[in-house]
Amino acid sequence: MRRVLIANRGEVALRVIRACRELEVESVAVYSQADESALHVRKADHSINIGKAAARFSYLNPDVLIDAARRSGADAVHPGYGFLSENAEFARRCSDAELIWIGPPAEAIAQMGDKAAARKLAAQADVPIVPGTEGTVAPEQVLATAEEIGYPVMLKAAAGGGGKGIRVARDGDELRDCVTVAAREARAAFGDPALYLEKLLVTPRHVEIQVLADTHGNVIHLYERECSLQRRRQKLLEESPSPALDPATRESMAAAAVRLAGAAGYTNAGTVEFLLDETGAFHFIEMNTRIQVEHPVTEMVTGVDLVKEQLRIAAGERLAFGQEGISLHGAAIEFRITAEDPDADFRPSPGQITGLELPGGPGVRLDTALYAGYTVPPFYDSLIAKLIVWGRDRQEAIARGRRALEEFAIDGIDTTIPFHLHILEHSGFRRGEYHTDYLADLALG
Numbered sequence: 001m002r003r004v005l006i007a008n009r010g011e012v013a014l015r016v017i018r019a020c021r022e023l024e025v026e027s028v029a030v031y032s033q034a035d036e037s038a039l040h041v042r043k044a045d046h047s048i049n050i051g052k053a054a055a056r057f058s059y060l061n062p063d064v065l066i067d068a069a070r071r072s073g074a075d076a077v078h079p080g081y082g083f084l085s086e087n088a089e090f091a092r093r094c095s096d097a098e099l100i101w102i103g104p105p106a107e108a109i110a111q112m113g114d115k116a117a118a119r120k121l122a123a124q125a126d127v128p129i130v131p132g133t134e135g136t137v138a139p140e141q142v143l144a145t146a147e148e149i150g151y152p153v154m155l156k157a158a159a160g161g162g163g164k165g166i167r168v169a170r171d172g173d174e175l176r177d178c179v180t181v182a183a184r185e186a187r188a189a190f191g192d193p194a195l196y197l198e199k200l201l202v203t204p205r206h207v208e209i210q211v212l213a214d215t216h217g218n219v220i221h222l223y224e225r226e227c228s229l230q231r232r233r234q235k236l237l238e239e240s241p242s243p244a245l246d247p248a249t250r251e252s253m254a255a256a257a258v259r260l261a262g263a264a265g266y267t268n269a270g271t272v273e274f275l276l277d278e279t280g281a282f283h284f285i286e287m288n289t290r291i292q293v294e295h296p297v298t299e300m301v302t303g304v305d306l307v308k309e310q311l312r313i314a315a316g317e318r319l320a321f322g323q324e325g326i327s328l329h330g331a332a333i334e335f336r337i338t339a340e341d342p343d344a345d346f347r348p349s350p351g352q353i354t355g356l357e358l359p360g361g362p363g364v365r366l367d368t369a370l371y372a373g374y375t376v377p378p379f380y381d382s383l384i385a386k387l388i389v390w391g392r393d394r395q396e397a398i399a400r401g402r403r404a405l406e407e408f409a410i411d412g413i414d415t416t417i418p419f420h421l422h423i424l425e426h427s428g429f430r431r432g433e434y435h436t437d438y439l440a441d442l443a444l445g
Contacts, residue, residue, distance in 0.1 A: 001076050001315045005069040008080030011369045013040035016078045019307035028072040030429050032058035034377040039369040048072050053379045059083045062090045066097050076100035085290040086244040102314040104268045104289050116158045116196045122284045125263040127256040130283040132198035139179050146175055149199050157186035158194035165189055187376040195316045202433040207245045207274035209257035213267045213404040214313045220323045222302050225294055227437050237335040238294035240301045243432025253282050296388045300332035331394040331400050337385040339376045341414035350378040355411030359404035
């Protein structure tokens with residue numbers, strides 16, 4: 001692997017550029033017209049314009065990305081997260097173009113991206129799943145199936161992910177009203193109207209296991225991340241270790257994730273996501289076939305550079321360590337800082353950064369592509385920075401997070417920094433006693 005094209009933008013593109021530089025691999029940044037002055041363009045070894053600002057013409061356009069790889073002389077593609085990172089057809093087309101795909105095989109992306117197929121594979125691998133349909137369900141069968149499962153239920157897009165394409169129904173009337181709408185939304189968002197039903201667990205915890213697998217049959221886990229602090233099923237804050245897991249549950253959940261990755265023939269980095277119910281039982285919900293936004297949390301508590309491992313695995317190397325070489329050290333929390341106004345129902349707040357003061361000090365990491373004078377464009381996801389803190393224990397991590405957030409000043413736009421400071425003062429969060437509906441119960445989400 002000599003030169004990597006990064007099919008993404010912003011802080012994740014910058015993150016991959018840094019990993020490439022440490023491995024002495026050249027990087028190629030791509031950018032739309034809206035990102036001509038973006039930091040990832042400045043920091044890459046090479047850069048190439050891929051067209052108009054709208055993502056469908058640039059970052060979501062496989063043709064222009066593969067053409068950019070050819071024109072730049074890249075021999076590999078890293079998709080980052082979002083955009084085409086979990087698009088099996090894009091992965092396949094990169095491989096067909098003799099480009100090294102820095103991620104799992106297209107077949108694994110397709111299998112795990114089909115939520116119904118992933119549930120079936122999980123059951124075969126003896127991984128607990130949430131009660132629901134074994135495969136997709138026809139619209140005319142939805143009501144009868146829901147009666148068998150028991151309300152409340154979740155109607156989910158089979159090809160969905162990232163909290164999208166989901167409808168909740170607490171009775172037959174509510175379910176009947178949302179079937180047609182859900183199928184239409186699934187087709188619009190994912191190009192596939194197929195749906196499946198799943199039992200809705202009330203106030204569960206959302207816990208995920210990070211896995212790595214090489215092309216030589218080695219699969220390991222890097223423990224868990226707690227992702228329960230969410231707004232409308234979108235994660236806002238993540239931490240590791242999870243305050244909800246005891247050692248036995250942690251071991252069982254991690255072993256289940258490794259089994260599933262092995263059963264899928266998985267390679268590279270991936271995340272197996274579970275719901276933890278009020279009894280302490282865990283249930284598989286999906287697998288994310290890419291590097292996660294929250295991967296720095298795992299890096300902070302294990303000392304493993306996940307992006308560099310992605311590059312090494314894609315180059316055909318064996319994992320440099322076995323499971324016995326991975327252990328948890330201290331506690332880490334990631335705060336997703338977005339260009340949104342939390343006092344106006346998280347309304348997007350693009351615009352120019354007129355002033356910027358960055359946090360620092362022991363145990364503080366900031367992943368961002370911001371700089372004073374940069375204009376946050378309105379065309380893409382509102383994530384603009386990830387503040388990650390580490391402490392010897394959870395209480396020190398919380399205290400360090402508060403201190404770092406107080407140091408972090410972004411002028412010119414609204415951000416979620418005040419929201420995160422507010423969350424840190426809530427007793428439920430400080431005790432580690434929160435769930436996926438915690439913000440809604442507090443009327444903060």
